[in-house]
Amino acid sequence: MKTIRVRYFAMFRENAGIDEETLTIEVSTATDVFEATRGRHGSSEPVGHCKVAINDEMSDWQADISDGDTVLLFPPVAGG
Amino acid sequence: MKTIRVRYFAMFRENAGIDEETLTIEVSTATDVFEATRGRHGSSEPVGHCKVAINDEMSDWQADISDGDTVLLFPPVAGG
Amino acid sequence: MAIRCFCFRRLLVADVLAVSPDEIDPDSLRRQLFNPRAGAYCGFEGWVRNLNDGHEVLRLEYEAYEPLAIKEGEKVLAEARAEYSLLQAHCVHRTGMLEIGDCAVWVGVSSAHRHEAFQACRYIIDALKVRLPIWKKEHYANGDSGWVNCERCTEHGQSTT
């Protein structure tokens, strides 16, 4: 089990109704975090359309999650 | 013989020392005008690098010249 | 004239990407790219338009995760500099509520020759739109709203500009 902080952005934050939370869960990759929190962020998008950052670095969905990490879940971006 | 007005621009005007002149010469095309006035405009450029307008319309070097035409001789352009 | 000379004497400033809730002022931004060796300037602006994918849009709301938007944006500028021969490249992206006609994003590039300026400016805006953690919510005339790319747009593969 790992204790991580998860932060939700844009539509994910609106769906979750919270900005962030601390979870103690069984995860190994960023994808696991995305799936474990689906009930929160409520994404109808496949994980591949979304982005993830770990400890304020852009990362990828295969990245390993360590105890104490902050995982930022980004819905599909739309700048410009 | 045709009587035409010839106008010189930029380097051609500087070389000629005049803006324009009226000439009565034996010419059939714009190229003939360019060649007949070489002593004036002093172009070291081949005619193909230069442009010509007849009566304020962009034209080409094969265009026929009529009596009374105004022929504008343009050295290679360099806008922008 | 005095101002111009001053600009030319200062050192080249670093390429900058900014995220800001304040109105974008393209004229003052482009002046920062002045450089005596620059023969070409290309600027791009994304404006809020009143129609997207057939829906009448009243306004747009931009949200950014600023620390990573800046970090990723400066990576994009560095890539543009590595690929093209640039003198300066800057970018500003708005956040908050924007009205029709407002400038949502500005990209400016100066270089010796025009080809590089066009290419780099295009590279930068294309990359910013797909890589920066920035989201926009459209507010429609019928009272609905929607996150672009999350709801309606993913069905059609459309983007705004």
Next chain:
Amino acid sequence: MAIRCFCFRRLLVADVLAVSPDEIDPDSLRRQLFNPRAGAYCGFEGWVRNLNDGHEVLRLEYEAYEPLAIKEGEKVLAEARAEYSLLQAHCVHRTGMLEIGDCAVWVGVSSAHRHEAFQACRYIIDALKVRLPIWKKEHYANGDSGWVNCERCTEHGQSTT
């Protein structure tokens, strides 16, 4: 806000190419391209730079044959409009003596999407440079001067921006 609304209500103005001895004001020019359907604006500026083809340039002198520069320039804008989906396209070219850093030519295009704005802006500047009866004389640090494309440049196939 009042100004913005006014701009949006007026009819589309015709595409315009102007030749002028007055300083170019890109900010007021770009405002003329505002349009509520515009999602993208691309602007190009040609600036006088201090070095061309290895020669230190002090200033540039532009001469235009205005009646035909305007006629040919408006043809170019019409071609851009026929080829790309544009909302507005304007251009201004300076004449007279210009100093380093001065804006010699400005091209601005607005369109719904960015691809068309970039493509059209590039098409317009490329065509203007080779088709309009406009000439420039470079004044060098060593006291010499030369007509670009007529003397030095034709040997090397160089252009300024």
